[in-house]
Each structure stands twice: as structure tokens, then as C-alpha cells.
Amino acid sequence: xxxxxxxxxxxxxxxxxxxxxxxxxxxxxxxxxxxxxxxxxxxxxxxxxxxxxxxxxxxxxxxxxxxxxxxxxxxxxxxxxxxxxxxxxxxxxxxxxxxxxxxxxxxxxxxxxxxxxxxxxxxxxxxxxxxxxxxxxxxxxxxxxxxxxxxxxxxxxxxxxxxxxxxxxxxxxxxxxxxxxxxxxxxxxxxxxxxxxxxxxxxxxxxxxxxxxxxxxxxxxxxxxxxxxxxxxxxxxxxxxxxxxxxxxxxxxxxxxxxxxxxxxxxxxxxxxxxxxxxxxxxxxxxxxxxxxxxxxxxxxxxxxxxxxxxxxxxxxxxxxxxxxxxxxxxxxxxxxxxxxxxxxxxxxxxxxxxxxxxxxxxxxxxxxxxxxxxxxxxxxxxxxxxxxxxxxxxxxxxx
Amino acid sequence: xxxxxxxxxxxxxxxxxxxxxxxxxxxxxxxxxxxxxxxxxxxxxxxxxxxxxxxxxxxxxxxxxxxxxxxxxxxxxxxxxxxxxxxxxxxxxxxxxxxxxxxxxxxxxxxxxxxxxxxxxxxxxxxxxxxxxxxxxxxxxxxxxxxxxxxxxxxxxxxxxxxxxxxxxxxxxxxxxxxxxxxxxxxxxxxxxxxxxxxxxxxxxxxxxxxxxxxxxxxxxxxxxxxxxxxxxxxxxxxxxxxxxxxxxxxxxxxxxxxxxxxxxxxxxxxxxxxxxxxxxxxxxxxxxxxxxxxxxxxxxxxxxxxxxxxxxxxxxxxxxxxxxxxxxxxxxxxxxxxxxxxxxxxxxxxxxxxxxxxxxxxxxxxxxxxxxxxxxxxxxxxxxxxxxxxxxxxxxxxx
Numbered sequence: 001x002x003x004x005x006x007x008x009x010x011x012x013x014x015x016x017x018x019x020x021x022x023x024x025x026x027x028x029x030x031x032x033x034x035x036x037x038x039x040x041x042x043x044x045x046x047x048x049x050x051x052x053x054x055x056x057x058x059x060x061x062x063x064x065x066x067x068x069x070x071x072x073x074x075x076x077x078x079x080x081x082x083x084x085x086x087x088x089x090x091x092x093x094x095x096x097x098x099x100x101x102x103x104x105x106x107x108x109x110x111x112x113x114x115x116x117x118x119x120x121x122x123x124x125x126x127x128x129x130x131x132x133x134x135x136x137x138x139x140x141x142x143x144x145x146x147x148x149x150x151x152x153x154x155x156x157x158x159x160x161x162x163x164x165x166x167x168x169x170x171x172x173x174x175x176x177x178x179x180x181x182x183x184x185x186x187x188x189x190x191x192x193x194x195x196x197x198x199x200x201x202x203x204x205x206x207x208x209x210x211x212x213x214x215x216x217x218x219x220x221x222x223x224x225x226x227x228x229x230x231x232x233x234x235x236x237x238x239x240x241x242x243x244x245x246x247x248x249x250x251x252x253x254x255x256x257x258x259x260x261x262x263x264x265x266x267x268x269x270x271x272x273x274x275x276x277x278x279x280x281x282x283x284x285x286x287x288x289x290x291x292x293x294x295x296x297x298x299x300x301x302x303x304x305x306x307x308x309x310x311x312x313x314x315x316x317x318x319x320x321x322x323x324x325x326x327x328x329x330x331x332x333x334x335x336x337x338x339x340x341x342x343x344x345x346x347x348x349x350x351x352x353x354x355x356x357x358x359x360x361x362x363x364x365x366x367x368x369x370x371x372x373x374x375x376x377x378x379x380x381x382x383x384x385x386x387x388x389x390x391x392x393x394x395x396x397x398x399x400x
Numbered sequence: 401x402x403x404x405x406x407x408x409x410x411x412x413x414x415x416x417x418x419x420x421x422x423x424x425x426x427x428x429x430x431x432x433x434x435x436x437x438x439x440x441x442x443x444x445x446x447x448x449x450x451x452x453x454x455x456x457x458x459x460x461x462x463x464x465x466x467x468x469x470x471x472x473x474x475x476x477x478x479x480x481x482x483x484x485x486x487x488x489x490x491x492x493x494x495x496x497x498x499x500x501x502x503x504x505x506x507x508x509x510x511x512x513x514x515x516x517x518x519x520x521x522x523x524x525x526x527x528x529x530x531x532x533x534x535x536x537x538x539x540x541x542x543x544x545x546x547x548x549x550x551x552x553x554x555x556x557x558x559x560x561x562x563x564x565x566x567x568x569x570x571x572x573x574x575x576x577x578x579x580x581x582x583x584x585x586x587x588x589x590x591x592x593x594x595x596x597x598x599x600x601x602x603x604x605x606x607x608x609x610x611x612x613x614x615x616x617x618x619x620x621x622x623x624x625x626x627x628x629x630x631x632x633x634x635x636x637x638x639x640x641x642x643x644x645x646x647x648x649x650x651x652x653x654x655x656x657x658x659x660x661x662x663x664x665x666x667x668x669x670x671x672x673x674x675x676x677x678x679x680x681x682x683x684x685x686x687x688x689x690x691x692x693x694x695x696x697x698x699x700x701x702x703x704x705x706x707x708x709x710x711x712x713x714x715x716x717x718x719x720x721x722x723x724x725x726x727x728x729x730x731x732x733x734x735x736x737x738x739x740x741x742x743x744x745x746x747x748x749x750x751x752x753x754x755x756x757x758x759x760x761x762x763x764x765x766x767x768x769x770x771x772x773x774x775x776x777x778x779x780x781x782x783x784x785x786x787x788x789x790x791x792x793x794x795x796x797x798x799x800x
Contacts, residue, residue, distance in 0.1 A: 001571065001607055002665060002672065003519055009675035010668070046464040055688075059455050064446040068649040104504075104682055111681025119403055133678060140679020171401065207401055249468040251687030265402060268410070272402065275409035278533060279540020280680040281511025282504055286689055287651030288455075 014132075015361050016040065019346075023355045030353070036382040037355040038370040041180065041331065043248035045301045045373075051247055054292040067291070071284040073274040075102025075256070079294040083256055086297040087239075093231050099266045101257040101273040102285050105250070106216045107133065109240035109257040111280070112273040114141040114172065117210040117238070122171035127157055129334065129364035131180050131214070143171070147363045155184040155325050155334070157194060166201050172210040173198065178217035178227055181362050181369035182334040183310070183327020185221060188228045195234035208236050216242040216255075219300050221329035222307045235262035238269070243293055245331075248301040254289045306331040309372040309379045316383045320390050321397045331373040334359065338394040342368050352389040354382065414532075415761050416440065419746075423755045430753070436782040437755040438770035441580060441731065443648035445701045445773075451647055454692040467691070471684040473674040475502025475656070479694040483656055486697040487639075493631050499666045501657040501673040502685055505650070506616045507533065509640035509657040511680070512673040514541040514572065517610040517638070522571035527557055529734065529764035531580050531614070543571070547763045555584040555725050555734070557594060566601050572610040573598065578617040578627055581762050581769035582734040583710070583727025585621060588628045595634035608636050616642040616655070619700050621729035622707045635662035638669070643693055645731075648701040654689045706731040709772040709779045716783045720790050721797045731773040734759065738794040742768050752789040754782065 016039055023037040058067055074080065077097060084095035103109040118124065120142025126134055128150040138145040148165055151158035166173075175194070177186035186194075198209045213230045218241065221227045230237045239258040244250035257273060259266040277283050284290075310327055317324050317335050324335035337345035342358035346368055349356045359367040372379060390397060416439055423437040458467055474480065477497060484495035503509040518524065520542025526534055528550040538545040548565055551558035566573075575594070577586035586594075598609045613630045618641065621627050630637045639658040644650035657673060659666040677683050684690075710727055717724050717735050724735035737745035742758035746768055749756045759767040772779060790797060 001517070001519060001522075002669065003516055006516060006672040006675045007668070009678075010671055042469060043465070047468050052459050052464070055459050056456055059452050059459075064452070065443065065648065068447050068651050069442060070650045107681035107683050109681070111679070116403055116406060117401070119401060122401075136675075136678035137681055140681075248465065250470045251468050251684075253683060253686050268407070269402065271410055272406040275406045275536075278409075278536035279511070280682065281507035281509070281537055281540075282680065282682055283507050283653060284651075286653050286686055289686055289689075 009136075016357055019355050019357060022350065026353060033378075035353050035355065036378065036385055037374070038372065038382075039355045039357050041371045041373060043245055043250060043301065043373055044375065045248055045303060045305055047248045048296065048299050048301050050299055051249070051292055051296045054295040055288065058288055058291055068287060071102070071287045071290060073277055073284060074270060075100065075284060076287065076290050076294075079290045082294040082297055083258070087258060090298075091229055091231065093229075094261050095258055096261060098270060099259050099261050101270045102290055103240075103255050103257055104253040104282060104285055105244050105255040106214055106240045106242035107137070108253070108282065108285075109242070109255050110134075110137050110174070110212060110214055111140060112276050113210070113212045113238045113240060113257055114138060114143060115276045116269050116272045117208070117212075118143050118171040123167070123169040124172045124174055125162070125165055125170055126174040126176075127162070129155075129181050129359050129362035129367065130174075131176060132361045134174055138174075150364050152336075152364070152367075155179065155182040156186060156190045159193060159197070163197060166197065168205040168207075170209060172212050174212045174214065175230065176214040178221060178329035180217065180330060181332045181357075181359060182325065183330040183332045184325060185225070185227050185328035191228050191230050191233045195230070198234060198236075202236070211237045212240060213237055214240050216245050217330040219246040220303050220306055220331065222310060223328070225328065227329060231260050235260050237263070246300045246303070247293070247296060252289050254285045254293050305376055306373060308376050309374070312376070312379050312383065313370065313372055316386060320387060331371055333370050333372065334367055335370070337366055337368050338390060338397050340366055342366050348393050349389055352385055354385060354389055409536075416757055419755050419757060422750065426753060433778075435753050435755065436778065436785060437774070438772065438782075439755045439757055441771045441773060443645055443650060443701065443773055444775065445648055445703060445705055447648045448696065448699050448701050450699055451649070451692055451696045454695040455688065458688055458691055467688060469687060471502070471687045471690060473677055473684060474670060475500065475684060476687065476690050476694075479690045482694040482697055483658070487658060490698075491629055491631065493629075494661050495658055496661065498670060499659045499661050501670045502690055503640075503655045503657050504653040504682060504685055505644050505655040506614055506640045506642035507537070508653070508682065508685075509642070509655050510534075510537050510574070510612060510614055511540060512676050513610070513612045513638045513640060513657055514538060514543060515676045516669050516672045517608075517612075518543050518571040523567070523569040524572045524574055525562070525565055525570055526574040526576075527562070529555075529579075529581050529759055529762035529767065530574075531576060532761045534574055538574075550764050552736075552764070552767075555579065555582040556586060556590045559593060559597070563597060566597065566609075568605040568607075570609060572612050574612050574614065575630065576614040578621060578729035580617065580730060581732050581757075581759060582725065583730040583732045584725060585625070585627050585728035591628050591630050591633050595630070598634060598636075602636070611637045612640060613637055614640050616645050617730040619646040620703050620706055620731065622710060623728070625728065627729060631660050635660050637663070646700045646703070647693070647696060652689050654685045654693050705776055706773060708776050709774070712776070712779050712783065713770065713772055716786060720787060731771055733770050733772065734767055735770070737766055737768050738790060738797050740766055742766050748793050749789055752785055754785060754789055
């Protein structure tokens with residue numbers, strides 16, 4: 001019979017997808033340039049030329065059976081070695097190839113990490129607001145996702161709520177910094193405190209608590225800063241990385257899982273991931289994409305546009321009277337809506353061809369997300385439209 | 401805690417992998433040209449130039465954000481449409497894009513098909529000898545794999561045993577023709593009889609029985625024939641295809657799942673596959689590989705070498721007194737070992753640098769598999785070695 005579990009999932013409609021479809025339909029009518037679509041987290045800058053050159057050179061020069069041959073189930077060894085070397089150099093964590101498992105981007109990495117370090121029925125904690133796909137990843141593993149309420153002052157961690165929810169049932173904690181949807185980067189202080197609490201609870205409960213760190217935005221950090229990494233503070237941590245945003249290749253589905261070398265089971269966990277793949281039928285990202293990526297580990301697309309856009313939008317939102325925490329990275333900003341019901345707020349914005357995403361599905365009602373991975377010129381043209389929208393619909397707001 | 405399920409899987413060693421590692425180590429010592437490695441099903445002919453040209457043209461000419469952008473979760477629509485059109489034209493089954501779900505090769509297709517049309521705990525039947533990875537696919541779904549014993553006379557289906565095992569608990573049947581490891585192609589008569597029995601049992605039990613058809617060798621059929629397809633005989637069928645063998649690109653992980661358009665739930669099953677992907681974190685094969693593949697649907701690598709090798713090996717094996725059914729396709733042949741214990745037989749062969757795979761892990765003890773996806777020149781040189789091996793070790797066999 002058809003699986004009731006997956007049949008039922010068909011009922012759920014993604015708000016982001018519906019909004020993006022609305023934007024597309026509207027664009028057909030009034031011209032795409034007139035729709036201010038802040039719905040989708042699709043990179044807006046091209047892949048670096050060096051990646052394209054690597055791909056073409058591999059196709060032209062490498063022996064085809066070797067180029068297109070089966071990858072070992074953990075990934076091509078030379079690629080894993082290159083990833084480990086790049087990480088070690090950049091983050092002062094002594095990764096070796098045996099700590100690295102090649103995946104279909106961060107989604108694949110998280111799905112494998114969860115299956116490796118939890119047992120169905122255990123709890124996984126994450127922090128609101130959170131990427132809605134964490135729901136299916138955790139459900140697919142057979143675990144229970146519990147969401148720690150947001151600290152809406154800072155969008156760092158609400159430690160009070162976290163400590164209450166960190167019971168003995170919790171096997172893993174899923175973090176995401178720089179964060180989708182807030183754009184917030186966890187501070188060193190936040191990560192240190194998180195690590196200290198987890199270490200203490202590991203002691204108390206007598207079992208390991210893994211921190212699974214979803215880091216696709218790690219390279220997109222503003223103001224000349226770097227994102228602090230949990231791996232520098234907590235040994236039972238698993239890094240889940242994707243090249244989707246940093247190299248602007250989301251469709252090519254390439255990333256990795258890196259188990260902290262300080263974790264005594266690091267190599268075992270990586271080998272277990274190879275076994276997990278057998279059951280999901282995933283069996284490694286494509287060989288050519290692995291090889292081309294490995295030649296471009298220390299480069300990114302020209303991501304400076306995201307900082308320019310962040311500055312423009314943040315200043316405009318503050319100027320218009322929004323409550324908003326300044327993003328430290330990513331290409332998202334997360335203001336408080338001008339009425340309690342963010343869904344109604346975003347619905348009204350549609351009348352101005354402003355496509356904003358209400359944050360209910362991110363576990364943080366009353367807020368909305370703007371993805372500013374679009375041309376700066378369009379951000380600039382959107383600002384007067386945003387002004388017209390809020391001045392017309394919310395004349396009594398507390399404008400500066 | 402670490403998942404005991406996947407930790408335990410680490411204990412199992414793949415016989416094929418161990419043999420292939422032995423072959424590699426031996427090659428380092430005595431030269432690769434002197435090791436007759438029949439262990440691995442890796443294509444031995446290069447990808448067609450047209451595929452390489454498609455890849456390079458896409459990289460050079462397509463707008464990079466479009467080329468490398470997110471694929472919809474079911475696959476790029478134009479690609480699904482092209483796959484459906486090619487299938488319709490070639491096999492007279494009226495597929496449309498909505499019947500097609502793009503996957504990471506056949507492994508991904510089978511894993512999705514099983515999750516879509518079974519409920520954990522139900523039984524899945526397959527036929528010995530079978531591809532050992534069916535075990536993890538079915539276990540990963542939460543189903544129970546039952547193996548119908550082989551008809552060793554023909555390696556078509558043992559219908560007597562099948563009918564006994566086709567109880568009301570069976571939700572799906574996993575078939576593989578042309579077959580790995582036997583090289584046998586199911587006849588029209590076999591498929592018609594299989595369809596008739598399943599249809600009758602669907603009636604009796606009052607529930608659907610899906611036939612999931614693993615078809616990576618569909619294009620590799622000899623003697624100018626074509627492989628009959630279950631889709632032409634049975635409406636509740638799901639085709640799982642891979643381009644690994646036909647285009648010689650196993651490392652690029654590209655294939656599709658095609659639900660028979662005669663199945664009333666075809667489109668729903670495809671949409672459910674999109675939901676299944678969310679839980680496994682798979683989310684579609686890479687965009688560029690999808691697009692390049694879609695331009696090369698009706699071509700194959702130069703697979704004629706496999707037929708040449710089949711002829712050479714079959715004649716030699718018969719000449720040496722082996723019992724063997726002549727393969728109709730693939731690049732495998734499946735003779736009966738010259739002693740009851742095929743493991744012992746293959747162990748002795750290693751002393752002659754002949755790497756043969758005992759069929760115990762395929763569910764058919766007493767037989768062995770030879771993968772002849774190697775250069776014809778090497779097959780020719782292997783024959784006198786094979787002769788020396790059997791004449792020395794089995795002088796009393798019934799040689800012609």
C-alpha cells in the first residue's frame with residue numbers, strides 16, 4: 001500500500017514555495033523587474049570562474065573511466081584529504097581525511113549525522129527560529145524534534161529555556177550559525193556557554209550529547225569578521241557544510257560532514273555514514289563535482305553584494321521604524337512585523353509586490369524573513385516601495 | 401548515542417570489495433596486467449563524447465545561476481519531460497513528465513520506490529541470485545526482504561517457490577532483468593506469468609502488489625534483442641533506471657524512477673518521492689548532470705565489447721566443462737563452481753590470479769560471478785589461465 005506517512009506529507013504546503021510561485025506568476029503579468037521577491041534563499045552571484053575551469057579541465061583531460069567512475073562510499077579519498085587540510089588550515093582543528101564524509105550538501109550531511117548519533121525515539125533540540133526542513137530530517141530519522149523558543153532580543157540562544165529542555169532524552173542539538181532566517185552569527189560567548197552546559201549535562205546523564213552544526217553560511221559573514229565555530233569549543237560536534245551558498249552551486253548538491261577529530265568515535269561515525277547511505281540509496285555526491293570542488297576549497301563566489309544589501313536594507317528598516325537585529329552574515333534579515341500577525345502583514349505586502357515570508361513556519365510568529373540575495377539595484381528600488389507600504393498600511397507605527 | 405543499527409553494519413565485510421582490494425594489492429606486486437580481475441561491475445568503456453560535449457557546452461554557454469541553481473525536488477521539469485518522451489517512443493508506454501522522478505541512479509530510485517509503496521514491516525520479495533545491496537535498501541525502509549530460491553536450470557523465475565511465498569504480507573516484488581549476477585534476461589513469457597500471478601493475488605488479497613523493476617542493464621542486451629519490460633505487462637510497476645552502465649558514468653549518480661502511467665496513483669507516488677527525499681536529505685541529482693543526461697537519452701557508450709567478451713568467455717567455460725546458462729545481456733556470467741563450496745573454489749582461483757566472486761552473498765551458493773567489463777585482450781589472456789586452473793585443480797571434472 002502507499003505509505004500513509006509520505007502521503008500525508010503531501011498535504012503540507014511550503015509557505016516559501018507558494019510565495020515564490022506567486023512572485024513568478026505576478027512577474028509574468030507585470031514584468032519580473034517590478035516584483036520585489038525576497039522569498040528565496042537562492043544565491044544571486046555566479047559561480048567563481050575557477051570552478052567552471054576546473055570542471056572543463058577535468059572533462060577535457062582526465063581519463064573518462066577514472067573521472068566518471070564510482071566514488072568510494074565515503075567520498076573520493078583525495079577530496080576528503082583536501083577538505084580536511086583546508087579546514088585544519090583555516091580553523092585550527094586538526095581534521096584528517098578519515099573525519100570527512102562527502103554528502104549531498106548540508107541536507108545530506110544533517111540527515112546522515114542524525115542517523116549516526118541518535119536512536120529512533122530520542123529527542124533532538126533546535127533553536128527558534130529554525131530552518132523548517134529540520135522537521136523532515138529529524139522525522140525521517142525517527143527522532144522527535146523539540147524547538148527551544150527564541151531569544152528575540154538578540155537571536156543568540158535562550159539559555160534559560162534551553163537548560164529546561166535539555167533532559168536526559170536529548171541525544172543531539174542542531175545549531176545553525178550564521179543563521180537562516182535571522183542572519184545572526186553566534187558569538188564565541190554563546191558557543192562557549194552552549195558547550196559548557198552540554199558538557200555538564202553529558203556528565204550528569206552519563207551519555208554523549210552531540211552538537212550537529214549546520215554551517216552553509218559559514219563564509220558569508222560581514223564587517224570583516226569570521227563566524228566562531230562550535231568545533232573549537234566542543235569535542236562531540238559534527239560540522240555539516242554545503243558549497244551551495246559559498247560557491248553559488250546549490251543545484252550541484254555538494255557538501256560534507258566533518259566529525260570533530262577530538263571526538264574519539266570520529267572515524268567510526270564517518271564509516272557508519274557510509275552504511276547509512278546504503279539504506280537511503282544515496283551513495284555519494286557525483287565524482288566530477290567532488291573533484292572540481294576540491295580544487296576550489298579556499299575560494300568563494302563574489303559574496304560582497306550580500307553585505308552591501310544587508311547595509312541598505314538594515315538602515316532602511318530601522319529608518320522605517322522596524323525592530324530588527326542587525327545580521328552578522330548570510331543573506332537574510334529578520335524584522336518584527338508591524339502587526340502581531342506576520343501572515344497578515346506579509347499578505348498586505350503582496351499588494352505592493354513585496355514578497356516577504358512570515359516566520360510562523362520558522363517557529364517564530366510575529367516576525368518575517370527577507371532574503372536579500374538579489375541585485376543591489378533591486379534592493380534600492382524596493383526601499384521606496386517598502387516605505388509606501390508601511391506608511392500607507394501602518395501610519396501609526398513608531399517611525400523615526 | 402551511536403546508532404547500534406549502523407554500528408553493527410560495520411561488521412559486515414563486502415566479499416566483492418575484499419576481492420577487489422586483493423586484486424589491487426596483487427596488481428601492485430606483479431603488475432595489473434597480470435591480474436585477471438573479474439570482481440567489479442565497473443563499466444570498461446568510456447562515456448560517449450556527446451555527453452562530455454554537452455557538459456562542456458552547458459558550462460560555457462548556460463547562465464551560471466540557472467545552470468547551477470536548485471533543481472525542483474522532483475527533478476528539472478524539462479529533463480523529466482525528455483525522459484518521458486524517450487521512454488514513450490522506445491517502449492510504447494505513454495509516460496509523461498509527471499510519472500518521472502529524478503534520482504541518484506538506480507539505488508536512489510529503489511530506495512524511494514520502496515518507501516513510497518510499502519509500510520514498514522511489510523514483506524518485499526526478490527529472486528535469487530540477487531544484488532546484495534537490496535538488503536540495505538529494504539532494511540533501510542523498515543521492510544523485510546524475503547528471497548525466492550533460484551531456478552538454476554534457466555535463472556528465469558522459480559514460480560513454484562514464488563507462489564508459495566507470495567502471501568498477503570507482500571507489498572512489493574523487486575526484480576532485476578537483465579540480471580546481476582546471472583546476465584539472464586527475463587523472457588516475455590516470464591514477465592507475463594509474473595504479472596498474471598500478481599494480478600490474481602491482488603484480487604485475492606484486496607491490496608496492490610507493486611513490482612519494482614531495477615533496470616540498469618536494460619540497454620546491454622545481446623544478439624540484437626531487446627529486454628522485455630514489466631511495464632508492458634503490469635500496471636502497478638515502477639521502473640528504476642540508472643545511466644551508470646549505459647553511459648559509463650557510475651560515479652555521476654544519475655537515474656530516475658518512472659511509475660507506470662497505467663497506475664492510477666502514478667503522479668501521487670512521484671510527489672511522495674519528493675517528500676521522501678526531504679527526510680533522507682537527498683534532494684535531487686545535480687542540475688548539470690541532469691541537463692547533460694537529458695541531451696543523451698537515446699545514446700549509449702560503445703557497449704559492443706561486452707557482447708564480444710560474453711561470447712569468448714561463454715565458449716571457453718563450456719569448453720572447460722562448466723555448467724553455465726548463456727547470458728542474454730549485462731556484463732556478468734554466472735557459472736556453477738567445480739566443487740560444492742564456491743568460496744573454496746574462488747579461493748583456489750586466486751592462486752592463479754583469477755579474481756572470481758563466490759555467489760553466496762547473492763543468495764545462490766555453489767555458483768560464482770565473473771564481471772567481464774574488462775578489455776577483450778585481457779579476457780583472451782585469461783582463458784588459458786582459467787584452463788590451467790581447472791585442469792590442475794579439477795582434473796576429474798567432466799570436461800568435453
